[in-house]
Amino acid sequence: MSVAIVIPARYGSSRLPGKPMLPILGTSMLERVWRIAKATKGCSRIVISTEDERIIDHARSFGAEAILTPESCRNGTERSFATIKAASITEEAIINFQGDAVLTPPWVIQAMIDEFEKSQDAFDIVTPATRMSEEAVQSLAESKKINPASGTTVVFDKKSNALYFSKNILPFVRAKGFASTYRHIGLYGYRREALEQYVALEPSPLELTEGLEQLRALEYGMTVRVVIVDYQNRTHASVDALEDIGIAEEIIRREGELVL
Incomplete structure (x- = not known):
């Protein structure tokens, strides 16, 4: 069965605006998540899905495919569904992998x-x-x-x-x-x-x-x-607030990088 990974990455977070672009040990959360997705086998396509051109530009800076989807999407599930049409995804299965799941x-x-x-x-x-x-x-x-x-x-x-x-x-x-x-x-x-x-x-x-x-x-x-x-x-662990970035960095220092 063909599988695509969609990475919803919303810029306009109320608690932490621009969260996917914030660095963790020098690499943005979004790039870290994309690298994790790239490390899997059997996935035929990885698409970053966002409501903001700034995320698009950032994603493309490290070679990722990125697409704009409506700002009205209420959560990652709705944004993943919107991505099917916006990116003409033909795969039979879709994995929703949130853009802040760096660990x-x-x-x-x-x-x-x-x-x-x-x-x-x-x-x-x-x-x-x-x-x-x-x-x-x-x-x-x-x-x-x-x-x-x-x-x-x-x-x-x-x-x-x-x-x-x-x-x-x-x-x-x-x-x-x-x-x-x-x-x-x-x-x-x-x-x-x-x-x-x-x-x-x-x-x-x-x-x-x-x-x-x-x-x-x-x-x-x-x-x-x-x-x-x-x-x-x-x-x-998850990154939901600014203080979580320091926690994530300490975990990575202690346990090593997931993907090199």
Whole structure:
């Protein structure tokens, strides 16, 4: 199955304007994400999608393909869908890889691509998750005392199709040794027709309640395949505010570059 990676990169962030262009150890977030995408195999096209010409110019400065999409796109999913027509994407599957995900190992994206290529049964959407140790679960529980919306967990069936995503820690452990806790990683790959279907759906009650867009897919009966990935002792973190840049730089100094 042919796969394209779309990198939504919005200049007009309310919290951090121009965020994709901000440098991390001398290289912009956007270029770092593009390099991670380039390190994967089996992807036939990578397109940066933005609402601002400044992002276009910056992307082209390091050799990336970039396209303008409407400012009205509310999130990366809508911008990925808009990119299909704007960039004349013909691939059968689209991976939405956010332009600030600088600490995402390329093998996480690779696992999503591989699932599209190898799976013998149909699914609409693919998303990664990682198995948590008991220590990691306890750490997440402590974090949630301060920020209840931090971290998302997922439970899935015997075919690795998602049953539910939540900001609560799932499953509740009454008896140990039967099921593990898996932390969801907010990346999504869509079959082309599934992406079109998803963006046409109205927001759903559970989605609005938990603030998790993937619950819309489940409530409307779409199949979300969960692929289990190993971060290989790399730190999972996101860049959402200016202070996160220093944190990301320290992680890269300590653990090394993901892609050279």
